[in-house]
């Protein structure tokens with residue numbers, strides 16, 4: 001059950017990456033609007049981006065709740081995905097099915113809170129702050145945890161204070177974070193918006 005749950009969390013993170021990139025942002029086509037298999041969700045999401053950039057990361061749609069069409073669209077979409085995924089996973093693994101439901105709820109909780117409390121977002125999910133506020137918004141696709149952005153090389157950090165403690169995006173003891181950062185720097189390096197000269201400390 002636990003193993004299935006953990007695998008489910010990883011799958012859900014991969015899904016966040018894919019759905020955010022290809023459904024919510026859509027595929028760029030020269031001379032034509034972006035293509036998304038779910039155009040309404042793409043429309044809703046770009047409206048979210050516009051709102052967030054106008055209001056220093058705040059999205060009033062979450063204050064309005066279900067009466068806001070974008071918030072409603074997000075809740076329904078998450079319910080559909082979680083429902084379909086858990087039906088699909090249940091015969092294989094109850095843990096994975098549980099992870100699908102958990103991940104959808106967690107996504108809504110994290111994303112909503114982030115856009116109601118921007119300071120919290122900068123500390124807890126700095127990758128999503130970068131997603132909205134960087135000049136290139138087509139990067140930093142993961143929302144709850146930055147895993148697949150590290151794996152696929154799409155974590156683009158804007159400044160040192162928006163770099164997560166480690167690539168798992170989980171608060172861990174310094175010694176473990178150090179090892180994880182070493183692995184990330186060597187195998188899954190994050191990109192930086194501008195190449196900042198690293199401080200060379202002379203001993």
Ligand SMILES: [Zn+2]
Nearest residue numbers: 024025045131
């Ligand atoms: Zn986005």
Ligand SMILES: [Zn+2]
Nearest residue numbers: 058059060063
């Ligand atoms: Zn507001």
Ligand SMILES: [Zn+2]
Nearest residue numbers: 111115128132
């Ligand atoms: Zn957002």
